[in-house]
Amino acid sequence: xxxxxxxxxKSPSRDDLNVYGFRFGNKKEGYPKIAIVSxxxxxxxxxxxxxxxxxxxxQERETLDPNFINGEVLIIPSVNHxxxxxxxxxxPLDNTDINVMFPGYDKGETTQRIAFKLxxxxxxxxxxxxxxxxxxKADCMPYIRLIDSNYMDxxxxxxxxxxxxxxxxxxxxxxxxxxxxxxxxxxxAYSIVFSGKKYLFQTENDLVLDALIRFISIHxxxxxxxxxxxxxxxxxxxxxxIVKSPKAGIFKPIVKTGIQVREGQLIGIVYDSLSGEVKSHxxxxxxxxxxxxxxxxxxxxxxxxxxxVKFNNK
Amino acid sequence: xxxxxxxxxxxxxxxxRVQKNRFLPVNLDIDEVIEEKVKRISIVSGTxxxxxxxxxxxxxxxxxxxxxxxxxxxxxxxxxxxxSLGIDSITRSIPxxxxxxxxxxxxxxxxxxxxxxxxxxxxxxxGSDFAIDIHSSNIFLRELPQVRMSAEFKDSLLPLAKKMGxxxxxxxxxxxxxxxxxxxxMNSRGTKTLVVEMGVGMRIxxxxxxSLVEGLKNLMAYLxxxxxxxxxxxxxxxxxxxxxxxxxxxxxxxxxxxTAHYEIVKHGDxxxxxxxxxxxxxxxxxxxxxxxxxxTLREYPIVYEGSLLARIFAFYEDHK
Numbered sequence: 001x002x003x004x005x006x007x008x009x010k011s012p013s014r015d016d017l018n019v020y021g022f023r024f025g026n027k028k029e030g031y032p033k034i035a036i037v038s039x040x041x042x043x044x045x046x047x048x049x050x051x052x053x054x055x056x057x058x059q060e061r062e063t064l065d066p067n068f069i070n071g072e073v074l075i076i077p078s079v080n081h082x083x084x085x086x087x088x089x090x091x092p093l094d095n096t097d098i099n100v101m102f103p104g105y106d107k108g109e110t111t112q113r114i115a116f117k118l119x120x121x122x123x124x125x126x127x128x129x130x131x132x133x134x135x136x137k138a139d140c141m142p143y144i145r146l147i148d149s150n151y152m153d154x155x156x157x158x159x160x161x162x163x164x165x166x167x168x169x170x171x172x173x174x175x176x177x178x179x180x181x182x183x184x185x186x187x188x189a190y191s192i193v194f195s196g197k198k199y200l201f202q203t204e205n206d207l208v209l210d211a212l213i214r215f216i217s218i219h220x221x222x223x224x225x226x227x228x229x230x231x232x233x234x235x236x237x238x239x240x241x242i243v244k245s246p247k248a249g250i251f252k253p254i255v256k257t258g259i260q261v262r263e264g265q266l267i268g269i270v271y272d273s274l275s276g277e278v279k280s281h282x283x284x285x286x287x288x289x290x291x292x293x294x295x296x297x298x299x300x301x302x303x304x305x306x307x308x309v310k311f312n313n314k
Numbered sequence: 315x316x317x318x319x320x321x322x323x324x325x326x327x328x329x330x331r332v333q334k335n336r337f338l339p340v341n342l343d344i345d346e347v348i349e350e351k352v353k354r355i356s357i358v359s360g361t362x363x364x365x366x367x368x369x370x371x372x373x374x375x376x377x378x379x380x381x382x383x384x385x386x387x388x389x390x391x392x393x394x395x396x397x398s399l400g401i402d403s404i405t406r407s408i409p410x411x412x413x414x415x416x417x418x419x420x421x422x423x424x425x426x427x428x429x430x431x432x433x434x435x436x437x438x439x440x441g442s443d444f445a446i447d448i449h450s451s452n453i454f455l456r457e458l459p460q461v462r463m464s465a466e467f468k469d470s471l472l473p474l475a476k477k478m479g480x481x482x483x484x485x486x487x488x489x490x491x492x493x494x495x496x497x498x499x500m501n502s503r504g505t506k507t508l509v510v511e512m513g514v515g516m517r518i519x520x521x522x523x524x525s526l527v528e529g530l531k532n533l534m535a536y537l538x539x540x541x542x543x544x545x546x547x548x549x550x551x552x553x554x555x556x557x558x559x560x561x562x563x564x565x566x567x568x569x570x571x572x573t574a575h576y577e578i579v580k581h582g583d584x585x586x587x588x589x590x591x592x593x594x595x596x597x598x599x600x601x602x603x604x605x606x607x608x609x610t611l612r613e614y615p616i617v618y619e620g621s622l623l624a625r626i627f628a629f630y631e632d633h634k
Binding site: 009010011012013089090093094095100107108109110111112113135136137171172173237242244247248249250273274298299300301302303304 | 322323324325326327330406407410411412413417418424425426427430452454492493494560562565566567568590591592616617618619620621622
């Protein structure tokens with residue numbers, strides 16, 4: 001393993017932004033190259049942790065067996081340390097999102113330059129994985145997110161063995177994402193989405209680490225036999241039931257993500273924030289599995305509180 | 315007449331709302347106005363909560379309309395604060411979610427709150443014949459009053475911009491990410507929408523505001539929405555007749571301009587220095603790459619490599 005300084009940015013007053021990659025493997029001919037990126041925003045702590053755990057896993061295995069890795073693995077656990085280190089989500093000076101700046105521009109603004117330097121380091125890989133969080137305040141079961149386009153690789157996404165593969169329609173904002181630009185450049189690219197803006201959930205982190213190891217094993221990048229994981233269901237907005245809160249107030253969930261629910265089951269309560277009275281009982285509208293759940297106790301009217309993947313694709 | 319046009323309950327004893335001030339022709343109610351099919355213009359601002367130039371423009375325009383009701387021939391809706399939570403808290407994005415409202419249009423009903431707000435705004439303003447979206451750059455850059463438009467809408471928008479007495483019209487190529495803006499969404503749905511950028515974030519520049527209000531009145535006169543004479547205001551400089559040069563920082567530090575905003579500069583003129591407060595040394599001297607007008611100048615001094623320092627517009631014949 002080589003810990004490699006991929007690029008550096010000088011700050012006016014604080015330490016330099018040094019972005020490191022952990023490069024593994026023997027680059028044997030005929031074996032693929034994979035790059036894994038997380039921590040493009042300062043709230044993707046769970047993603048950083050999972051990527052770092054994969055670094056640790058590969059380092060241990062490679063130490064025991066120098067031929068453990070056939071292809072090449074480049075892991076970049078964190079890009080935006082400046083935001084991570086001060087509790088910000090985006091680039092701290094101008095609040096711009098690195099993950100809408102791809103493929104980047106070497107003569108552009110700071111985050112365009114960061115995206116450019118990052119993309120230069122990872123664009124020529126066969127596989128690309130982005131570990132990211134959701135923009136909204138939601139805890140979700142780890143899932144694979146694909147943008148519905150000609151580049152989408154559903155069969156490849158099944159190699160992760162996660163329960164759900166979610167395909168979403170292309171939106172203009174996707175044009176600047178790493179996921180989309182990787183695909184345009186010719187890589188098979190996937191996004192792993194899960195929770196952990198403020199807390200780490202061991203179960204979810206273990207699932208994501210297992211999924212990453214499974215993927216690189218199935219593609220023979222490492223010499224390891226793994227279990228098959230889930231037979232992934234491919235879902236889109238058509239088979240996800242959106243449950244919204246009709247009232248604002250204090251939200252208390254009754255169920256957790258990953259739980260099976262029945263139509264009509266009470267799954268959450270909204271209380272009046274001043275009087276403490278119940279303002280709304282929230283019920284499941286169909287049978288299914290709770291894949292995402294609103295994660296903040298303060299809730300707005302019409303906020304999506306639950307996403308339920310419906311059984312039998314009803 | 316002040317109306318609430320979007321109303322979403324907040325968690326603790328408050329409603330999120332967007333308010334508008336609606337002006338109608340004297341002696342006509344809304345049903346009669348609709349029946350007579352008079353033209354409707356929506357003037358919006360405060361999409362970004364740190365941009366305040368539009369606040370003063372809305373005040374000045376409403377003040378004039380309050381005192382000239384007999385001149386109104388159409389529907390004039392003024393929305394000073396689309397991102398009302400942001401305006402009241404110096405927050406560019408939508409607070410709580412940290413999402414840029416002007417990157418999520420047209421929005422969706424079944425999505426998170428910012429997307430619902432975007433959807434509600436589009437629904438509210440759809441049906442307008444025209445819209446003006448007033449921005450003030452951001453806290454980092456000072457901008458000359460300008461109208462920006464995508465080349466795909468140039469034919470319908472440029473004649474309108476020319477009536478506004480604005481300094482500069484910047485016609486840019488279609489950029490996919492900008493398809494998620496308010497203006498692109500409205501233009502795609504048939505409302506001719508102009509984006510105004512001027513001044514700097516968190517401040518007001520009164521002379522720019524006075525000038526824009528006169529321009530808006532002239533545009534509305536041209537459109538038949540105001541019954542006042544159309545006058546010949548100054549012709550804007552059009553970006554297609556020249557080239558825009560970007561000056562980005564090559565180093566991090568403190569940017570100290572040595573040239574004033576809106577100055578005419580020559581190739582090689584000094585624009586400013588990037589200095590190091592720690593070492594006491596000049597990290598970089600910044601020079602003009604062309605003969606032209608310094609129409610954008612950095613206001614916020616801290617810069618990283620890549621931070622935009624200035625933009626210069628050069629006519630092709632001067633670009634030597």
